[in-house]
Amino acid sequence: MRDDNGNPDSPVKNSFTRRRFLSGAALATGAAALPGFSKFSVADTPSKESFQQTEPDLILYNGNFWTVDSRNPRAQAVAISGGRFLAVGSNDDVLHLAASRTRKVDLGQKTVLPGFIDAHTHPAEAGRLHLRQVDCDLRSIAAIQAALRERAAKTPPDQWVLGFKYDDTKTSDGRKLTLQDLDAAVPGHPVLVTHRGGHEAFANSPALKLAKIDNTTPNPTGGEFEHDASGHLDGRINERAIEAFDKVIPSTYTRDDYREGVKLIAKMMTKTGITSVGDALGSPETLQAYQDARDSGDLLFRVYCFIYYAWLDRMIAAGVRTGFGDEWVRVGAMKQVADGAISGRTARLSQPYIGHPNDYGTFSATEEELYEYGHKAYAAGWQLGTHANGDVAIERVLNVYERINREIPRKDPRFRIEHCTLINDSIIQRMKALNAIPAPFSTYVYYHGEKMQYYGEERLQHMFALRTFIDAGLRPTQASDYPPGEFPPMMALQSEVTRTDMNGHVWGANQRISVEEAIYVGTMNGAYASYEENLKGSIEPGKLADLVVLGRDPFKEDPSTLVTIPVERTMVGGKWVYES
Ligand SMILES: [Zn+2]
Numbered sequence: 367m368r369d370d371n372g373n374p375d376s377p378v379k380n381s382f383t384r385r386r387f388l389s390g391a392a393l394a395t396g397a398a399a400l401p402g403f404s405k406f407s408v409a410d411t412p413s414k415e416s417f418q419q420t421e422p423d424l425i426l427y428n429g430n431f432w433t434v435d436s437r438n439p440r441a442q443a444v445a446i447s448g449g450r451f452l453a454v455g456s457n458d459d460v461l462h463l464a465a466s467r468t469r470k471v472d473l474g475q476k477t478v479l480p481g482f483i484d485a486h487t488h489p490a491e492a493g494r495l496h497l498r499q500v501d502c503d504l505r506s507i508a509a510i511q512a513a514l515r516e517r518a519a520k521t522p523p524d525q526w527v528l529g530f531k532y533d534d535t536k537t538s539d540g541r542k543l544t545l546q547d548l549d550a551a552v553p554g555h556p557v558l559v560t561h562r563g564g565h566e567a568f569a570n571s572p573a574l575k576l577a578k579i580d581n582t583t584p585n586p587t588g589g590e591f592e593h594d595a596s597g598h599l600d601g602r603i604n605e606r607a608i609e610a611f612d613k614v615i616p617s618t619y620t621r622d623d624y625r626e627g628v629k630l631i632a633k634m635m636t637k638t639g640i641t642s643v644g645d646a647l648g649s650p651e652t653l654q655a656y657q658d659a660r661d662s663g664d665l666l667f668r669v670y671c672f673i674y675y676a677w678l679d680r681m682i683a684a685g686v687r688t689g690f691g692d693e694w695v696r697v698g699a700m701k702q703v704a705d706g707a708i709s710g711r712t713a714r715l716s717q718p719y720i721g722h723p724n725d726y727g728t729f730s731a732t733e734e735e736l737y738e739y740g741h742k743a744y745a746a747g748w749q750l751g752t753h754a755n756g757d758v759a760i761e762r763v764l765n766v767y768e769r770i771n772r773e774i775p776r777k778d779p780r781f782r783i784e785h786c787t788l789i790n791d792s793i794i795q796r797m798k799a800l801n802a803i804p805a806p807f808s809t810y811v812y813y814h815g816e817k818m819q820y821y822g823e824e825r826l827q828h829m830f831a832l833r834t835f836i837d838a839g840l841r842p843t844q845a846s847d848y849p850p851g852e853f854p855p856m857m858a859l860q861s862e863v864t865r866t867d868m869n870g871h872v873w874g875a876n877q878r879i880s881v882e883e884a885i886y887v888g889t890m891n892g893a894y895a896s897y898e899e900n901l902k903g904s905i906e907p908g909k910l911a912d913l914v915v916l917g918r919d920p921f922k923e924d925p926s927t928l929v930t931i932p933v934e935r936t937m938v939g940g941k942w943v944y945e946s
Pocket of ligand 1: 487
């Protein structure tokens, strides 16, 4: 995982064939490429009248529904037919619609919200990692060693033992993994453990040997093989030096593995109340994986699949653009990356990182590069989604969007700024003029609080700036960026409402939003960011029957315990995809 700065689905590593893509694309059934993608949501929604003659398959009643529909915010019951809401109202209103074949479920006054939309995450990739690698999100180096040792015992000696989600700030040892730690745990297999932030990896001796790295190997441009005080490799590798391992670790994922990865992550995410995701770095393989999972009945959530810019030419050649697909698998925005990461301290900032006076972070693309691909994609009918964390990087992306907007006027462009972390007044004014969409990290304040010290109290008042976005009339989304960030929507709610980390430290209290606003951000705004606000994001007649049943009511919960609210059931398209 490279947190968007590297490229997990490297076009260099993954062979692409036009034939393979076309066969996959043919599976994206339903509404074919929709003309003028701002219109498709309307076309997808049957009229209210057509529902009145339909018998419901299912009625959920005795519920405490928060619908996110301002005309009808509270309800007790819903009727569902053909995977969509047929009626929303009081028990009396809805129950009398029941026919003899209608199933009725008593919700026992449980709180129901629309299904959550994680607008920026990396589900297909995360699923494959969970399938094959050791989850190193553990609280001590000894626990990580034990997990690696256990995996090695089940792994043939010539094969790699790979770990992911390691985070040195989350272990009790107060130091990073070393070569000695890894050699002691696994002496006989090559081992590579990647850091959660994506910018560092940790290798053992067999791994360094296979990659032909010794004490005298020069560092590549933009990366480093780190050494200890006596000049010996210490097993730590950062940034582009990690590419040395890409060449020697066989990419062994089959098409079935891709599908299995989607199956696994869809289970993990729907269990927390997520019913739709934006895959923020899709490739032809991931698009195919979502379609394969759908065919095998394993696609439990809906996907808006961004396509990384490296694949753009082939997509355009195949006549594919944003909006192609249907309510399950849809082609999303064209993705580019302007700068580094927040957790890796590589976001490009106007002021240096605290404690690192000469470090302002790094750009990942020039303005001309962003413009070249952005213009080409936009002209071909694509929405644009560009990763930009630091204020300087966001300004660069706005320069590009403003220029494209002047050159190719479009009624409803919905330019997206992925992460859009550190803002200022000028950025907000320019975003407002474009009506651009920010997709800020939803759980970083709560989960990654210990990393906020590099940004400082003052700067945190302008980071993950939901209050500022909403007050300016912008429509920010909920976005986990998993694996780097945690994805449970209840954690996002707590993080956004309290701005307090796991240890009780408050970061940027001025950016707090209400529970009601946080739910809106996680539902309707996610739908809007993918042009699907008439299809999902609220519980109202005609919309897709995606919802979550909670064990407690977030409106009545102490904000500091929102994360503990249990998710009891999740429904997608009128079917329970998770039941506790
Ligand atoms: Zn991302």
